[in-house]
Amino acid sequence: MGVSPGIGHGPAYVLTVSVPEPPKGATYTGEADQEKERAMAALRQVAGELEARGNQAGGEAEEILKAQALMAEDPGLVVKVRTLIDRGLAAPRAVFEAFTKYRDVLAGSGGYLGERAADLNDIRDRVIALLYGQAMPGLRGAPAEPYVLVARDLAPADTALLAKGQIAAFVTEEGGPTSHTAILARAMGVPAVVACRGATGIPNGVRVMADGTSGDVRVEPAESDVADALIAATARQAAMASARGPGRTADGHPVPLLANVGGPAELEAAVAAGAEGIGLYRTEFLFLDRAEPPSLEEQTRAYRAAVEAFPGGKVVVRTLDGGADKPLAFLPTAASDSAASASASAAPSASASASVEPNPVLGERGLRRLRRFPEVLDAQLAAIAAVASEDLLVMAPMVATGEEAAWFARSCRGRGLAGVGVMIEIPAAALRARDLLASVDFVSIGTNDLAQYAFAADRQLGAVSALHDPWQPALLDLVAMTARAASAAGKPCGICGESAADPAMACVLVGLGASTLSMGAGALAAVRAALAAHTLTQCRLAADAARARTTPADARAAARVHLPALAHLGL
Structure with missing residues (x-):
């Protein structure tokens, strides 16, 4: 992949x-x-x-x-x-x-x-x-020229300090589109292929070519194959460089292109890539590495930095997505509460794993967690309200029902916040999107988690990575269902999952009714070029063709028939 x-x-x-x-x-x-x-x-x-x-x-x-x-x-x-x-x-x-x-x-x-x-x-x-007293695991004796780093999986400590010029590409046997390898590779702008079984059997020093778009990994490629691939890559870079300005289709339909940002350190890259705002400002960086929650002043500074980086652009702040799937040292888990209750009831012993939820991805996370600890949400909303403007929006993660959306909206409006939204990451939320939209001003689809829950497939497990292919027709159906509900309500429906980073998929998402697309900064140029080369009608035809197929590969191929400029762009 x-x-x-x-x-x-x-x-x-x-x-x-x-x-x-x-x-x-x-x-x-x-x-x-x-x-x-x-x-x-x-x-x-x-x-x-x-x-x-x-x-x-x-x-x-x-x-x-x-x-x-x-x-x-x-x-x-x-x-x-x-x-x-x-x-x-x-x-x-x-x-x-x-x-x-x-x-x-x-x-x-x-x-x-x-x-x-x-x-x-x-x-x-x-x-x-x-x-x-041995040497630490890590990179030693690597070639002097740019090399393809191959591993079963890559530890962040091994790759974090590598410079882009050292690495030609990453290839791993494990991982998925949201693994650490994928995240760091995109941040570095280095091609990467994951879930490539048997990759560690490649002999050291053998020439390898990796295509981080198609997932193709070739051992000892012919010189002509390398030349052709580089020509296509050069054409792609030229096309991306020529597409400037706000995101829009060839016939002028506006599609604001926003950035997914994990903290203040990523703001500069998003601005440099031409992002029109922030579609997903993750706030976990403020909470995950501490024994006490961040102060009001610290949170306010972080949110103000995002607003100041994009004057006049939309900034969507996601409230804390912590809890069962991202443990917070300063809050007990539901499982630890249960273990404590059992101990207080004279249970003979508690296992070492008693504080770990049996299935944390399906547990108390996101808004569910904040509802149990409303003081954490209230402090976060107070900080957001301190820098609020008409361009600063707030949304909640892991919302499943209309009642949860209404509760969150009341909490936000009680703080004077006007632009309130929720993420669509759970199939129930997509199926009943109209119920959620009755209380909020917009929705944003997180395709990564939506795929995980729709297919009952762990997003970090390489063995089931095929089910996380954003071209899965069932996933496209859930996106279309949500976008239709938003259109009927007269409210925006954005996409903030990594699927929007695929230029062909970006066109399909627009065809399905997405009003904005948000992605890693490195993908903005290619998506901007792809949209600028196709009309809204072509995007809709591509979306219909993809949904009519039964496999991701067929869906991708069917969509590209209606997006002919992608080949000319080298995308």
Whole structure:
């Protein structure tokens, strides 16, 4: 699956993890307290190094690495490591067993927590390497020329500090369109292909060409194939450079092109890419890496920075999407509350995973979480209201019913906020979009989670990544249903999922009735060029053709028949 557009070619550099598993039953000599301190010192050092790399990298990588640093010193993990050492296990084996236990819990959870399982593997290996006095896992001996980095999966710590000029492309066996590899590759502007089974079997040094648009990975490509691909890429760049100004179709139908932004560090790139505003301003960066919620002043500064970056442009702030799928240190989970109640009722014991919801993606997250802790939402709305203008809009994540939408709208209007919307990420919300639209001013479709819930397929699991293909006709049906309801209500329906970053899909989404498109900054130029080359009628014909098919591949091919300029643009 191509997840970051472009052509990359060069020698393969295959990254393998070389940290050995500590022997089962390995013990230590000396005092338990000394062994525990050795383990704690290694955990602290790894956490510090991850945070330092995040500070140096900035942007998406900073948020990801700071979250990893918190995991390295997670209180539950620390207690488990200390307990295992008290039972006689040496520090490396205690770390291995503690992390593996939590990794297995998270891997079975799916969603955001499921993705953290890979992070735990990386942290575990780094701590064990440190305890053994070995070199940390990572890139060593890479070619001097730009290379194609191949791995089973890529740890953010390995890739965060790489420069675009070092890497021709990323290719991984695991991952999906919202994996860390995909997110960081798009932020760097490097082509990337994920879920490519057998990729680590490519010999080191062999020439590889990866197409981050189609997902095609060629081993030892012919010189003519490389030349043709580069010519197409050059034509694409020229076409994108020539398309300027606000987003619109060839016949003048306006389609504002907005940016998905994960924090203030990404504002400059969004402005430079010609974004007309922000369609999704994620606010989790303010909350995820701290034991206390951010102050009113800190939140206000962050929201004001977004508004000031786009004077006269729309800025849509999404309220905190935290809870079960993005744990917040300062709020208890529903599962931990249940565990505490069970303990208070004289339950014999609670398992180490009692505070993890059995299926957190289907648990208490987003607006559900904020309804249980309304003071968190109230503080966030107060900060947004402090910088409010007619161009600052607010929307809630994970809204399932009309009643939830009405509750959120009342909360916002009580703070004097006028532009209130909700995200459509749950099939129930798409099916009954008219109920939600009765209370709010706009809706925005998050196609990533909508696909996850519609197909019962974990968005982080490579084995089911095909079900996250945005060309799935069933997903297009849900988008069309929502857009029709919005049109009937006379209210906007935007798209803020990564599907909008595909130029062909962007045309289809407009044909389905999307009023705005929001995406990573790096995709704006290609989408702008694709829309400018086709009329609204062509977009509608492409949408109808795609929905009439039964497979994603057929839907994509059928749509492109009505979008002939894509081939000329090299898209």
